Amino acid sequence: xxxxxxxxxxxxxxxxxPRFAVNDVIRQGDQCFLSWxxxxxxxxxxxxxxxxxxxxxxxxxGQTRIAMYRDCWDxxxxxxxxxxxxxxxxxxxxxxxxx
Numbered sequence: 664x665x666x667x668x669x670x671x672x673x674x675x676x677x678x679x680x681p682r683f684a685v686n687d688v689i690r691q692g693d694q695c696f697l698s699w700x701x702x703x704x705x706x707x708x709x710x711x712x713x714x715x716x717x718x719x720x721x722x723x724x725g726q727t728r729i730a731m732y733r734d735c736w737d738x739x740x741x742x743x744x745x746x747x748x749x750x751x752x753x754x755x756x757x758x759x760x761x762x
Contacts, residue, residue: 679704694722694731716740 674681680703687698701715717736724730 677706679706679710693725694720696720 682702683699684702685697685699687696689696697719699717699719701717703713703715704710705713715736717734720731720733720735721729722731
């Protein structure tokens with residue numbers, strides 16, 4: 664628990680105005696899937712608002728804890744394309760692949 668709290672505390676130090684917005688919740692049996700947006704402004708690369716779209720799969724342990732948790736997000740779309748040097752390269756590669 665302390666490790667998770669440390670990561671979250673560092674996030675609020677390194678990023679401006681981090682926000683989480685849950686868009687959809689799908690439940691099936693003992694598991695659920697969340698679609699959510701992580702909205703943030705970065706200090707290092709750009710102060711423009713950024714949105715990372717994420718899907719999370721969760722399964723409880725039958726008691727009060729989460730036994731399985733997995734986030735899924737498209738690194739190319741959500742991060743690499745937005746970074747200055749890497750983004751230009753990724754956009755070029757994607758255009759070349761779509762020709």
